[in-house]
Amino acid sequence: YILKDKVLDTKVMGHRGAALLAPENTLASIRAAADVGATWVEIDVYLIAEGGLVIFHDDTLDRCTDGSGLTRDARPMDMAELDAGSWFSDKFTGEKVPTLLEALECIQSLNLGLNLEIKHDSTDVENIVPSVLAMLRDHWQDNDKLMISSFNLAALELCYEIDAQRHLAPLYEDIPENWLEQLKAIKAYSLNCDYSRLTETQARAIKAAGYKLLCYTANDPKKVEAHWEWGMDAVITDDPTQFSSLLAE
Numbered sequence: 074y075i076l077k078d079k080v081l082d083t084k085v086m087g088h089r090g091a092a093l094l095a096p097e098n099t100l101a102s103i104r105a106a107a108d109v110g111a112t113w114v115e116i117d118v119y120l121i122a123e124g125g126l127v128i129f130h131d132d133t134l135d136r137c138t139d140g141s142g143l144t145r146d147a148r149p150m151d152m153a154e155l156d157a158g159s160w161f162s163d164k165f166t167g168e169k170v171p172t173l174l175e176a177l178e179c180i181q182s183l184n185l186g187l188n189l190e191i192k193h194d195s196t197d198v199e200n201i202v203p204s205v206l207a208m209l210r211d212h213w214q215d216n217d218k219l220m221i222s223s224f225n226l227a228a229l230e231l232c233y234e235i236d237a238q239r240h241l242a243p244l245y246e247d248i249p250e251n252w253l254e255q256l257k258a259i260k261a262y263s264l265n266c267d268y269s270r271l272t273e274t275q276a277r278a279i280k281a282a283g284y285k286l287l288c289y290t291a292n293d294p295k296k297v298e299a300h301w302e303w304g305m306d307a308v309i310t311d312d313p314t315q316f317s318s319l320l321a322e
């Protein structure tokens with residue numbers, strides 16, 4: 074088993090772009106992350122009606138757009154009309170929910186790495202995964218600047234089945250007893266987890282097993298001070314400026 078060590082060349086990854094600096098999961102948020110020096114961003118991909126793939130976190134449209142209702146029921150042409158910026162501030166009025174394709178183009182034009190988190194409705198793994206992978210195959214150039222993560226292990230298992238070369242990262246709130254078995258089964262690259270629930274014992278075991286360790290979502294450097302000691306490789310943060318000394322490394 075070869076460790077794909079060169080992939081992750083940063084300690085700081087912008088969360089949903091840079092969710093504290095601009096409306097999350099928009100192109101403005103991706104640009105904001107790049108503007109403050111982040112070289113990687115995490116964003117969420119969501120399957121909507123008619124097979125559309127958009128960058129969106131929530132199961133409903135209400136919090137982050139001027140629309141309402143279930144995200145999965147929105148049609149691409151309706152989604153394209155929504156304002157995804159004014160909820161955050163007037164400055165971002167008119168900001169759109171990006172399609173996956175628009176986000177891939179934006180991220181590559183900024184020369185950023187991408188942690189693409191597959192969101193799911195447990196039933197639709199067979200719909201979203203092949204579609205996301207096809208989009209990546211056709212529109213993403215550098216596999217070494219791409220990580221695919223998900224809380225849904227079945228989604229990552231299907232990723233592995235379709236394209237074993239991708240860098241996969243199971244996401245956990247609480248890390249299960251059998252995490253090593255789960256990571257081995259998909260030749261995972263990284264384990265991504267909630268910094269506040271991770272223990273030192275777990276962190277050291279994950280690193281000893283040869284995996285990258287990423288923690289979300291830390292916006293206060295003091296809260297993850299110990300985690301660096303334990304071997305954490307990178308932090309996923311809404312505000313990369315909080316970690317500016319590490320951005321320079």
Ligand code: G3P
Nearest residue numbers: 115117190222265289309
């Ligand atoms: O990838 C880390 C983080 O994004 C996972 O949680 O809910 O913010 O997508 P969430």
Ligand code: MG
Nearest residue numbers: 115116117190
């Ligand atoms: Mg996410």
